[in-house]
Amino acid sequence: MDLNAVRTFVSVADTGQFQEAAAELAVTQQAVSKRIAALERNLGVRLFTRTARGAELTIDGQAFLPHARELLRVAERAVASVHTGRRPLRVDIIASRGAASGLMRAFHRAHPEIDLDVVMLFDIETAVAAIRSGAIDASFRAVTMPGRPLPDDIESVRVLDEPLQLLTGPAHALAGARSVTVAQLAGHRIWMPGIVPGTEWAAYYDDLVAEFGLTIEATGPNFGSDALLDTVADTPALATFMGEQTRLVWPADHGLRRIPVTDPTPVYPHSLLWHRDNPHPALAALRAHLAATAAGHAAAGTWTPGWVMPR
Amino acid sequence: MDLNAVRTFVSVADTGQFQEAAAELAVTQQAVSKRIAALERNLGVRLFTRTARGAELTIDGQAFLPHARELLRVAERAVASVHTGRRPLRVDIIASRGAASGLMRAFHRAHPEIDLDVVMLFDIETAVAAIRSGAIDASFRAVTMPGRPLPDDIESVRVLDEPLQLLTGPAHALAGARSVTVAQLAGHRIWMPGIVPGTEWAAYYDDLVAEFGLTIEATGPNFGSDALLDTVADTPALATFMGEQTRLVWPADHGLRRIPVTDPTPVYPHSLLWHRDNPHPALAALRAHLAATAAGHAAAGTWTPGWVMPR
């Protein structure tokens, strides 16, 4: 399947003639003939019936035509996705199943006409560099890292405070609790493999640990979310933290419990970051959308690094 | 843009290595390297960062990946659309904007998972031949042609009786009428260019003319629906027939009037035709859908060729 052949096919179908299509594509009539013949050979069906006045679509050709057009449309979009001028809005999120992903889905539902590309970068440092270089247009990250103020040319706005929940298997000591306090967590093993030192989310958990005297183990290789959930579900002594809005890929009946944490509730502060001078119109739309749909944050009884909201 | 290169790109992105991708695609590592290099050159961006342990996606590569996958999906569908085994349900309709098209849209809404291909054939004779040859799976046609019973291996079911309406410009003598009787139409010029003698729909209008003493002019070249509507809108002495459910592409303010016809109401009888032995599962779904949503037909006061329903 050659996209040039498909393009030629569509052109012939539109003009009804090999010759005109050839002129349109700036090749000879014979080249068009060859391309169509090759396409027909590849597909195993005849696409045109050759008449004295040109060519008209067979039944198979008619059926194929809309698919061919769609193919060209998608190809064009694919190319546009990496072209620097007028490309889709490119947004970095921290995880494909996290809260930021949900925000982007909602934005896409609200503005289906806006082309989006979602990528996942390593950490906020990489993201800021990508924003400054123009490689991405925006990033959902936590900007609470102490001692590392954002550069002047990067703007940010807090868009979502996501409460953390405790995730346990059915045999865990806290599995039956409707909610747990932070104080109760002291002494329990909380396991978060995959935490990478130096990232902004590692710093978040460092702060959490320091503030409330918790112990978070990051030992062991990170085999991915599936393996983590598998282990937590089967190990009574292990629990882990998870954002309230994180979508789990997990059979509903496997017995994993999501337990709210209180006194205070640790919340993960998602901010949107973008470059001061980025003129992409879809960026303005995204900011407007987030401003309009922003859930209240910094609520009473919550904690983020650096301060505790009074109840 | 070469689909082979895109396939290679996805393979490398999935495996994380040129070598594994090469094995998967049954080519050498060097070929994969060349393909990726060519793709990167075409797109003008770097897609992978080469590391000592393989290759990982750049930001541009991440953005491009979902588009690449979509491209391959669409290509696969395009090929399937003309492959004989397990292809999409292929249905013939009489016109892209007619009632049958509306039925197919409704079916698609009800069963978005079923792949459909819609084609437009010349007449019922062509359609029956296409059904018997397996080129199409079903056809919406009128089967009232006298003296031409369907072959034994073709089954059919009446799915929609579509009332005919009179279409006039604002200056036409009948433009103000809320409805007109068939008797009133005698003496008025009804213009239907594009009627092709020998087709089943030409036979329908022949019957209509013979039954009620109307005059239908089919003279003049058929420049398409746009030109027809244009002329009718501007010519006080001309009117035309149009199916009640036909979707017009016409500015709403142009003054065209759709006037119901009564005493009796001529209805165009759409039937679904298919081959007795066609095992396509989607065909059964289509038949079930049509049976479930069938509007009542053969109502009192309507006319179709061959009989008049008593009021």
Next chain:
DNA sequence: GCGGGACACAACCAATGGTTGTGCCGATAT
């Protein structure tokens, strides 16, 4: 520092895809 794994480059060759020239066929006009 050394060995090994992984990608890139070079040289070579088959195959693709383009061009020009020509033949064939059907529709139309004489």
Next chain:
DNA sequence: ATATCGGCACAACCATTGGTTGTGTCCCGC
């Protein structure tokens, strides 16, 4: 009926592509 013309297919030829093998270079880990 025959000549003509418009339009597509086939043949021969050539430049370019895309594959292979062989080799080089770089990075990582021992």
